[in-house]
Amino acid sequence: MKKIQSDWKKIGHVPRKDSDKIWKQFKTACNFYFDRLHAKRNEANKEFIEAFKKKQELLDTLKNIEFSDDKNKDLEKIKAHVNTWKNLGRVPNDKRFIEGKFNKTVDALFSKLKIDKNEAEMIKFETKLETLNSNDDNNRSLDNERSFIRKKIDEVKSQINQLENNLQFFTNVDDDNPLVKEVNDNIDKHKKELKLWKTKLSKIKELY
Numbered sequence: 001m002k003k004i005q006s007d008w009k010k011i012g013h014v015p016r017k018d019s020d021k022i023w024k025q026f027k028t029a030c031n032f033y034f035d036r037l038h039a040k041r042n043e044a045n046k047e048f049i050e051a052f053k054k055k056q057e058l059l060d061t062l063k064n065i066e067f068s069d070d071k072n073k074d075l076e077k078i079k080a081h082v083n084t085w086k087n088l089g090r091v092p093n094d095k096r097f098i099e100g101k102f103n104k105t106v107d108a109l110f111s112k113l114k115i116d117k118n119e120a121e122m123i124k125f126e127t128k129l130e131t132l133n134s135n136d137d138n139n140r141s142l143d144n145e146r147s148f149i150r151k152k153i154d155e156v157k158s159q160i161n162q163l164e165n166n167l168q169f170f171t172n173v174d175d176d177n178p179l180v181k182e183v184n185d186n187i188d189k190h191k192k193e194l195k196l197w198k199t200k201l202s203k204i205k206e207l208y
Helices: 002-011 016-063 071-087 097-113 117-133 138-167 178-205
Strands: none
């Protein structure tokens, strides 16, 4: 619409007897367009604000959640709340901080349940993907996330290679040597991290 308005100015003058008439017609058309645009944005903003209110309520519920003696049952309860959170939709841009609060709260709950770190990470990651995929610029958001993950995969691979090269310096040294053991433990830790990043990459590819 801004380009149309710019093109209007470039077209040039019309006969004076038609000038006021055609300008009023053009102005009316522009006003009609912008009125509809603002109405649509206001409606969307109402939905975002409503989603924020519901997420605040759900966050309070999560903070006060009580666990039973059944770990699996408690885990399913958390997952159900996570799914509810995903389905509540987007919040206003200036309220996105609530996503960070949600992640911290869920981290604390997983910590209490002593859930496997990678499993907990994937549950949170799927929630993040839902948020990214619902953005207006979802393609760009997903592309950025995919590029970030690929970069992390390359970094972890490089770290593993470096650690494996370091092992070559320990010639004629037993595997139970503290230094060798530390390097092997680091390699195992990075391999688990690599597996997690690859799983995330496969998840994000499913959205394309």
